[in-house]
Amino acid sequence: DGGITQSPKYLFRKEGQNVTLSCEQNLNHDAMYWYRQDPGQGLRLIYYSQIVNDFQKGDIAEGYSVSREKKESFPLTVTSAQKNPTAFYLCASKRTVNQPQHFGDGTRLSIL
Amino acid sequence: QQQVKQSPQSLIVQKGGISIINCAYENTAFDYFPWYQQFPGKGPALLIAIRPDVSEKKEGRFTISFNKSAKQFSLHIMDSQPGDSATYFCAASKVIQGAQKLVFGQGTRLTINP
Numbered sequence: 001d002g003g004i005t006q007s008p009k010y011l012f013r014k015e016g017q018n019v020t021l022s023c024e025q026n027l028n029h030d031a032m033y034w035y036r037q038d039p040g041q042g043l044r045l046i047y048y049s050q051i052v053n054d055f056q057k058g059d060i061a062e063g064y065s066v067s068r069e070k071k072e073s074f075p076l077t078v079t080s081a082q083k084n085p086t087a088f089y090l091c092a093s094k095r096t097v098n099q100p101q102h103f104g105d106g107t108r109l110s111i112l
Numbered sequence: 113q114q115q116v117k118q119s120p121q122s123l124i125v126q127k128g129g130i131s132i133i134n135c136a137y138e139n140t141a142f143d144y145f146p147w148y149q150q151f152p153g154k155g156p157a158l159l160i161a162i163r164p165d166v167s168e169k170k171e172g173r174f175t176i177s178f179n180k181s182a183k184q185f186s187l188h189i190m191d192s193q194p195g196d197s198a199t200y201f202c203a204a205s206k207v208i209q210g211a212q213k214l215v216f217g218q219g220t221r222l223t224i225n226p
Contacts, residue, residue, distance in 0.1 A: 041218055042215075043214075050211050090156070100146055103148075104155050
Protein backbone atom coordinates (compact mmCIF):
# COMPACT_ATOMS: atom_id res chain seq x y z
CA ASP A 1 0.00 0.00 0.00
CA GLY A 2 1.20 3.51 -0.77
CA GLY A 3 1.63 5.90 2.09
CA ILE A 4 3.81 7.93 4.38
CA THR A 5 5.72 6.15 7.11
CA GLN A 6 7.04 8.02 10.10
CA SER A 7 9.33 6.39 12.63
CA PRO A 8 9.69 5.95 15.47
CA LYS A 9 6.19 6.52 16.83
CA TYR A 10 7.62 7.65 20.19
CA LEU A 11 11.05 9.19 20.79
CA PHE A 12 12.78 10.47 23.88
CA ARG A 13 15.55 13.03 23.89
CA LYS A 14 18.07 13.80 26.57
CA GLU A 15 19.32 17.29 27.22
CA GLY A 16 21.95 18.38 24.69
CA GLN A 17 21.16 15.53 22.33
CA ASN A 18 20.25 15.68 18.65
CA VAL A 19 17.58 13.26 17.46
CA THR A 20 16.45 12.41 13.95
CA LEU A 21 12.88 11.65 12.93
CA SER A 22 12.34 9.55 9.83
CA CYS A 23 9.80 10.19 7.08
CA GLU A 24 9.53 7.90 4.06
CA GLN A 25 6.90 7.99 1.31
CA ASN A 26 6.26 5.60 -1.56
CA LEU A 27 3.65 7.80 -3.26
CA ASN A 28 6.14 9.23 -5.75
CA HIS A 29 5.32 12.69 -4.40
CA ASP A 30 7.64 15.56 -5.22
CA ALA A 31 6.98 17.83 -2.25
CA MET A 32 7.46 16.94 1.39
CA TYR A 33 6.76 18.88 4.57
CA TRP A 34 7.45 18.78 8.30
CA TYR A 35 4.98 20.23 10.82
CA ARG A 36 4.97 20.57 14.56
CA GLN A 37 1.72 20.14 16.51
CA ASP A 38 1.31 21.35 20.09
CA PRO A 39 -1.80 20.80 22.26
CA GLY A 40 -4.56 23.26 21.45
CA GLN A 41 -2.68 24.63 18.47
CA GLY A 42 -2.80 24.03 14.79
CA LEU A 43 0.04 22.62 12.77
CA ARG A 44 3.02 24.89 12.22
CA LEU A 45 5.40 24.47 9.28
CA ILE A 46 9.02 23.68 10.11
CA TYR A 47 10.62 22.90 6.73
CA TYR A 48 9.50 21.92 3.28
CA SER A 49 11.10 20.53 0.15
CA GLN A 50 9.81 20.68 -3.40
CA ILE A 51 12.54 18.61 -5.06
CA VAL A 52 15.54 16.50 -4.16
CA ASN A 53 18.52 18.41 -2.75
CA ASP A 54 16.43 21.52 -2.15
CA PHE A 55 14.49 22.65 0.92
CA GLN A 56 13.20 25.87 2.47
CA LYS A 57 12.57 27.06 6.01
CA GLY A 58 9.03 27.27 7.23
CA ASP A 59 7.66 29.44 10.01
CA ILE A 60 9.48 27.79 12.94
CA ALA A 61 12.74 26.39 11.52
CA GLU A 62 15.04 27.47 14.36
CA GLY A 63 16.57 24.48 16.13
CA TYR A 64 15.71 22.05 13.33
CA SER A 65 17.52 20.77 10.25
CA VAL A 66 16.52 18.59 7.29
CA SER A 67 17.98 16.88 4.26
CA ARG A 68 16.44 15.65 0.99
CA GLU A 69 18.93 13.29 -0.62
CA LYS A 70 16.25 10.99 -2.03
CA LYS A 71 12.79 11.73 -3.38
CA GLU A 72 11.13 9.32 -0.96
CA SER A 73 12.94 10.43 2.21
CA PHE A 74 12.86 13.68 4.22
CA PRO A 75 14.40 13.21 7.70
CA LEU A 76 14.09 15.90 10.36
CA THR A 77 16.78 16.48 12.99
CA VAL A 78 15.78 18.16 16.22
CA THR A 79 18.96 19.74 17.48
CA SER A 80 19.98 20.67 21.01
CA ALA A 81 19.35 24.29 20.00
CA GLN A 82 15.60 23.58 20.03
CA LYS A 83 14.81 24.40 23.65
CA ASN A 84 11.23 23.23 23.66
CA PRO A 85 11.18 20.12 21.46
CA THR A 86 8.34 18.25 23.17
CA ALA A 87 5.62 18.00 20.52
CA PHE A 88 3.91 15.79 17.96
CA TYR A 89 5.79 15.94 14.65
CA LEU A 90 3.97 15.31 11.39
CA CYS A 91 5.38 14.69 7.94
CA ALA A 92 3.34 15.31 4.81
CA SER A 93 3.79 14.98 1.08
CA LYS A 94 1.99 15.99 -2.08
CA ARG A 95 2.34 15.34 -5.80
CA THR A 96 1.89 18.75 -7.39
CA VAL A 97 0.81 22.25 -6.49
CA ASN A 98 -2.93 21.66 -6.90
CA GLN A 99 -3.06 18.37 -5.01
CA PRO A 100 -3.81 17.98 -1.27
CA GLN A 101 -1.17 17.19 1.31
CA HIS A 102 -1.20 13.68 2.76
CA PHE A 103 0.06 13.11 6.30
CA GLY A 104 1.88 10.35 8.13
CA ASP A 105 0.84 9.22 11.61
CA GLY A 106 3.41 11.30 13.41
CA THR A 107 6.22 10.94 15.92
CA ARG A 108 5.74 12.05 19.51
CA LEU A 109 8.94 13.49 20.92
CA SER A 110 9.43 13.90 24.66
CA ILE A 111 12.28 15.10 26.84
CA LEU A 112 13.80 12.83 29.46
CA GLN B 113 -2.45 38.28 7.69
CA GLN B 114 -1.19 34.72 7.75
CA GLN B 115 -3.57 33.57 10.45
CA VAL B 116 -6.61 31.38 10.20
CA LYS B 117 -8.90 31.69 13.20
CA GLN B 118 -11.04 28.68 14.07
CA SER B 119 -13.95 28.37 16.48
CA PRO B 120 -15.15 26.88 18.69
CA GLN B 121 -12.21 25.24 20.41
CA SER B 122 -14.42 22.35 21.50
CA LEU B 123 -17.93 21.26 20.59
CA ILE B 124 -20.34 18.67 21.95
CA VAL B 125 -23.24 17.56 19.77
CA GLN B 126 -25.87 14.93 20.25
CA LYS B 127 -26.01 12.02 17.85
CA GLY B 128 -28.04 12.94 14.81
CA GLY B 129 -27.46 16.67 15.28
CA ILE B 130 -25.58 19.15 13.09
CA SER B 131 -22.00 20.06 13.96
CA ILE B 132 -20.80 23.45 12.76
CA ILE B 133 -17.20 24.67 12.87
CA ASN B 134 -16.22 28.12 11.66
CA CYS B 135 -13.02 29.62 10.28
CA ALA B 136 -11.99 33.10 9.24
CA TYR B 137 -8.98 34.38 7.34
CA GLU B 138 -7.54 37.73 6.33
CA ASN B 139 -5.17 37.12 3.45
CA THR B 140 -7.08 37.29 0.17
CA ALA B 141 -4.23 35.49 -1.59
CA PHE B 142 -5.39 32.18 -0.12
CA ASP B 143 -6.84 30.06 -2.93
CA TYR B 144 -7.57 26.64 -1.45
CA PHE B 145 -9.37 25.77 1.79
CA PRO B 146 -9.17 22.18 3.04
CA TRP B 147 -10.58 20.62 6.18
CA TYR B 148 -8.72 17.85 7.94
CA GLN B 149 -9.97 15.27 10.44
CA GLN B 150 -7.57 13.91 13.05
CA PHE B 151 -8.05 11.01 15.44
CA PRO B 152 -5.85 10.65 18.56
CA GLY B 153 -2.36 9.40 17.75
CA LYS B 154 -2.92 9.72 14.02
CA GLY B 155 -2.03 12.22 11.36
CA PRO B 156 -4.68 14.53 9.88
CA ALA B 157 -6.64 13.15 6.94
CA LEU B 158 -8.15 15.32 4.25
CA LEU B 159 -11.93 15.45 4.67
CA ILE B 160 -13.15 17.94 2.10
CA ALA B 161 -11.80 21.04 0.39
CA ILE B 162 -13.08 24.05 -1.53
CA ARG B 163 -11.76 26.77 -3.81
CA PRO B 164 -12.98 30.38 -3.49
CA ASP B 165 -14.89 30.37 -6.78
CA VAL B 166 -17.48 28.04 -5.22
CA SER B 167 -19.83 28.99 -2.35
CA GLU B 168 -20.65 25.48 -1.21
CA LYS B 169 -19.35 21.95 -1.59
CA LYS B 170 -21.03 18.83 -0.29
CA GLU B 171 -19.63 15.33 0.10
CA GLY B 172 -21.95 12.94 1.86
CA ARG B 173 -22.75 14.31 5.32
CA PHE B 174 -20.00 16.94 5.12
CA THR B 175 -20.56 20.40 3.61
CA ILE B 176 -18.26 23.40 3.32
CA SER B 177 -19.90 26.81 3.09
CA PHE B 178 -17.66 29.57 1.78
CA ASN B 179 -18.28 33.32 2.03
CA LYS B 180 -15.59 35.08 0.02
CA SER B 181 -16.68 38.63 0.84
CA ALA B 182 -16.68 37.92 4.57
CA LYS B 183 -13.51 35.82 4.31
CA GLN B 184 -15.15 33.04 6.27
CA PHE B 185 -15.79 29.38 5.70
CA SER B 186 -17.42 26.68 7.75
CA LEU B 187 -17.78 22.93 7.99
CA HIS B 188 -21.21 21.40 8.58
CA ILE B 189 -21.53 17.76 9.60
CA MET B 190 -25.09 16.56 9.16
CA ASP B 191 -26.54 13.65 11.13
CA SER B 192 -23.45 13.63 13.35
CA GLN B 193 -22.34 10.18 14.51
CA PRO B 194 -20.13 9.04 17.43
CA GLY B 195 -17.52 7.98 14.87
CA ASP B 196 -17.22 11.64 13.85
CA SER B 197 -15.69 12.43 17.26
CA ALA B 198 -12.26 13.79 16.37
CA THR B 199 -10.30 17.02 16.09
CA TYR B 200 -11.04 19.06 12.98
CA PHE B 201 -8.67 21.57 11.43
CA CYS B 202 -9.44 24.13 8.79
CA ALA B 203 -6.61 25.41 6.66
CA ALA B 204 -5.92 27.97 3.98
CA SER B 205 -3.37 27.60 1.25
CA LYS B 206 -1.50 29.76 -1.18
CA VAL B 207 1.29 29.08 -3.61
CA ILE B 208 4.60 30.84 -2.94
CA GLN B 209 7.40 30.38 -5.47
CA GLY B 210 5.77 27.23 -6.77
CA ALA B 211 5.25 25.68 -3.34
CA GLN B 212 1.90 25.21 -1.62
CA LYS B 213 1.97 26.51 1.95
CA LEU B 214 -0.86 25.63 4.32
CA VAL B 215 -1.84 27.76 7.31
CA PHE B 216 -3.89 25.85 9.86
CA GLY B 217 -6.52 26.92 12.31
CA GLN B 218 -6.14 25.99 15.97
CA GLY B 219 -8.43 22.98 15.75
CA THR B 220 -11.83 22.01 17.15
CA ARG B 221 -12.30 18.96 19.33
CA LEU B 222 -15.69 17.52 18.39
CA THR B 223 -17.49 15.06 20.65
CA ILE B 224 -20.68 13.35 19.49
CA ASN B 225 -22.71 11.98 22.39
CA PRO B 226 -24.62 8.76 21.65
